[in-house]
Amino acid sequence: MKSHVRSExxxxxxxxxxxxxxxxxxxxxxxxxxxxxxxxxxxHGGKGRKAKLGVVEVGCLDICPKRAVTVVDTRHPGEWLIVRAGTPVEDVVGRLNRSADETGGEGQP
Structure with a gap:
Protein backbone atom coordinates (compact mmCIF):
# COMPACT_ATOMS: atom_id res chain seq x y z
CA MET A 1 0.00 0.00 0.00
CA LYS A 2 1.26 3.51 -0.85
CA SER A 3 1.78 5.76 2.12
CA HIS A 4 1.35 9.05 0.22
CA VAL A 5 0.53 10.60 -3.14
CA ARG A 6 2.26 13.71 -4.45
CA SER A 7 0.27 16.78 -5.42
CA GLU A 8 1.23 20.11 -7.00
CA HIS A 44 -6.58 27.42 -15.57
CA GLY A 45 -3.94 25.98 -13.27
CA GLY A 46 -4.10 22.36 -14.37
CA LYS A 47 -6.37 19.47 -13.54
CA GLY A 48 -6.69 17.25 -10.48
CA ARG A 49 -3.48 16.69 -8.51
CA LYS A 50 -1.48 18.59 -11.15
CA ALA A 51 -3.37 21.84 -10.56
CA LYS A 52 -1.65 24.66 -8.70
CA LEU A 53 -4.77 25.19 -6.61
CA GLY A 54 -7.39 22.55 -5.83
CA VAL A 55 -11.14 23.23 -5.77
CA VAL A 56 -12.94 20.87 -3.40
CA GLU A 57 -16.62 20.67 -2.51
CA VAL A 58 -17.04 20.02 1.21
CA GLY A 59 -19.96 19.36 3.51
CA CYS A 60 -21.96 22.12 5.18
CA LEU A 61 -19.86 24.93 6.67
CA ASP A 62 -22.81 26.09 8.86
CA ILE A 63 -23.04 29.61 7.45
CA CYS A 64 -26.04 28.97 5.12
CA PRO A 65 -26.49 32.33 3.37
CA LYS A 66 -29.57 32.77 1.18
CA ARG A 67 -28.86 32.53 -2.59
CA ALA A 68 -25.10 32.49 -1.98
CA VAL A 69 -22.23 30.03 -1.53
CA THR A 70 -19.63 29.95 1.27
CA VAL A 71 -16.02 29.65 0.07
CA VAL A 72 -12.83 29.13 2.10
CA ASP A 73 -9.36 29.68 0.66
CA THR A 74 -6.97 27.48 2.68
CA ARG A 75 -4.20 30.02 2.10
CA HIS A 76 -6.33 32.39 4.26
CA PRO A 77 -8.37 30.18 6.60
CA GLY A 78 -9.50 33.11 8.73
CA GLU A 79 -11.26 34.90 5.85
CA TRP A 80 -14.33 33.14 4.46
CA LEU A 81 -16.11 34.51 1.39
CA ILE A 82 -19.85 34.64 0.78
CA VAL A 83 -20.38 34.59 -3.00
CA ARG A 84 -23.83 35.65 -4.20
CA ALA A 85 -25.37 33.63 -7.04
CA GLY A 86 -24.86 35.47 -10.31
CA THR A 87 -21.49 36.94 -9.31
CA PRO A 88 -19.12 36.67 -12.29
CA VAL A 89 -16.62 33.87 -11.67
CA GLU A 90 -13.81 36.14 -12.90
CA ASP A 91 -14.56 38.47 -9.95
CA VAL A 92 -14.34 35.57 -7.49
CA VAL A 93 -11.02 34.38 -8.99
CA GLY A 94 -9.71 37.95 -8.90
CA ARG A 95 -10.64 38.28 -5.23
CA LEU A 96 -8.97 34.95 -4.38
CA ASN A 97 -5.80 35.93 -6.28
CA ARG A 98 -5.75 39.41 -4.72
CA SER A 99 -5.93 37.87 -1.25
CA ALA A 100 -3.05 35.53 -2.11
CA ASP A 101 -0.93 38.39 -3.52
CA GLU A 102 -1.41 40.51 -0.38
CA THR A 103 0.27 37.85 1.74
CA GLY A 104 2.77 36.60 -0.82
CA GLY A 105 0.84 33.44 -1.70
CA GLU A 106 0.69 31.93 -5.16
CA GLY A 107 -1.97 33.26 -7.49
CA GLN A 108 -3.09 32.12 -10.89
CA PRO A 109 -0.23 30.75 -13.03
Whole structure:
Protein backbone atom coordinates (compact mmCIF):
# COMPACT_ATOMS: atom_id res chain seq x y z
CA MET A 1 0.00 0.00 0.00
CA LYS A 2 1.26 3.51 -0.85
CA SER A 3 1.78 5.76 2.12
CA HIS A 4 1.35 9.05 0.22
CA VAL A 5 0.53 10.60 -3.14
CA ARG A 6 2.26 13.71 -4.45
CA SER A 7 0.27 16.78 -5.42
CA GLU A 8 1.23 20.11 -7.00
CA UNK A 9 -1.38 22.02 -4.96
CA UNK A 10 -0.21 25.17 -3.20
CA UNK A 11 -3.58 25.52 -1.51
CA UNK A 12 -7.21 24.56 -1.88
CA UNK A 13 -10.50 26.38 -2.35
CA UNK A 14 -13.23 24.77 -0.23
CA UNK A 15 -16.76 25.30 -1.58
CA UNK A 16 -19.79 24.41 0.54
CA UNK A 17 -21.73 21.70 -1.30
CA UNK A 18 -24.99 22.41 0.55
CA UNK A 19 -24.89 26.13 -0.29
CA UNK A 20 -24.16 25.26 -3.91
CA UNK A 21 -27.19 22.99 -4.10
CA UNK A 22 -29.46 25.57 -2.46
CA UNK A 23 -28.24 28.26 -4.87
CA UNK A 24 -29.11 25.90 -7.75
CA UNK A 25 -26.01 26.74 -9.74
CA UNK A 26 -26.21 30.42 -10.50
CA UNK A 27 -22.74 30.75 -12.03
CA UNK A 28 -21.19 30.51 -15.47
CA UNK A 29 -22.37 32.08 -18.73
CA UNK A 30 -25.92 30.72 -18.53
CA UNK A 31 -26.22 30.83 -14.74
CA UNK A 32 -26.66 27.07 -14.42
CA UNK A 33 -23.15 25.97 -13.39
CA UNK A 34 -22.12 25.27 -9.80
CA UNK A 35 -19.51 27.59 -8.31
CA UNK A 36 -17.02 24.74 -7.77
CA UNK A 37 -17.22 23.64 -11.40
CA UNK A 38 -16.98 27.22 -12.66
CA UNK A 39 -13.92 27.88 -10.45
CA UNK A 40 -12.17 24.73 -11.66
CA UNK A 41 -12.67 25.85 -15.25
CA UNK A 42 -11.66 29.47 -14.64
CA UNK A 43 -8.52 28.82 -12.55
CA HIS A 44 -6.58 27.42 -15.57
CA GLY A 45 -3.94 25.98 -13.27
CA GLY A 46 -4.10 22.36 -14.37
CA LYS A 47 -6.37 19.47 -13.54
CA GLY A 48 -6.69 17.25 -10.48
CA ARG A 49 -3.48 16.69 -8.51
CA LYS A 50 -1.48 18.59 -11.15
CA ALA A 51 -3.37 21.84 -10.56
CA LYS A 52 -1.65 24.66 -8.70
CA LEU A 53 -4.77 25.19 -6.61
CA GLY A 54 -7.39 22.55 -5.83
CA VAL A 55 -11.14 23.23 -5.77
CA VAL A 56 -12.94 20.87 -3.40
CA GLU A 57 -16.62 20.67 -2.51
CA VAL A 58 -17.04 20.02 1.21
CA GLY A 59 -19.96 19.36 3.51
CA CYS A 60 -21.96 22.12 5.18
CA LEU A 61 -19.86 24.93 6.67
CA ASP A 62 -22.81 26.09 8.86
CA ILE A 63 -23.04 29.61 7.45
CA CYS A 64 -26.04 28.97 5.12
CA PRO A 65 -26.49 32.33 3.37
CA LYS A 66 -29.57 32.77 1.18
CA ARG A 67 -28.86 32.53 -2.59
CA ALA A 68 -25.10 32.49 -1.98
CA VAL A 69 -22.23 30.03 -1.53
CA THR A 70 -19.63 29.95 1.27
CA VAL A 71 -16.02 29.65 0.07
CA VAL A 72 -12.83 29.13 2.10
CA ASP A 73 -9.36 29.68 0.66
CA THR A 74 -6.97 27.48 2.68
CA ARG A 75 -4.20 30.02 2.10
CA HIS A 76 -6.33 32.39 4.26
CA PRO A 77 -8.37 30.18 6.60
CA GLY A 78 -9.50 33.11 8.73
CA GLU A 79 -11.26 34.90 5.85
CA TRP A 80 -14.33 33.14 4.46
CA LEU A 81 -16.11 34.51 1.39
CA ILE A 82 -19.85 34.64 0.78
CA VAL A 83 -20.38 34.59 -3.00
CA ARG A 84 -23.83 35.65 -4.20
CA ALA A 85 -25.37 33.63 -7.04
CA GLY A 86 -24.86 35.47 -10.31
CA THR A 87 -21.49 36.94 -9.31
CA PRO A 88 -19.12 36.67 -12.29
CA VAL A 89 -16.62 33.87 -11.67
CA GLU A 90 -13.81 36.14 -12.90
CA ASP A 91 -14.56 38.47 -9.95
CA VAL A 92 -14.34 35.57 -7.49
CA VAL A 93 -11.02 34.38 -8.99
CA GLY A 94 -9.71 37.95 -8.90
CA ARG A 95 -10.64 38.28 -5.23
CA LEU A 96 -8.97 34.95 -4.38
CA ASN A 97 -5.80 35.93 -6.28
CA ARG A 98 -5.75 39.41 -4.72
CA SER A 99 -5.93 37.87 -1.25
CA ALA A 100 -3.05 35.53 -2.11
CA ASP A 101 -0.93 38.39 -3.52
CA GLU A 102 -1.41 40.51 -0.38
CA THR A 103 0.27 37.85 1.74
CA GLY A 104 2.77 36.60 -0.82
CA GLY A 105 0.84 33.44 -1.70
CA GLU A 106 0.69 31.93 -5.16
CA GLY A 107 -1.97 33.26 -7.49
CA GLN A 108 -3.09 32.12 -10.89
CA PRO A 109 -0.23 30.75 -13.03
Missing amino acids: WQGAILVCRKCGKKAGGGFGPKGKTSLAKALRKEM
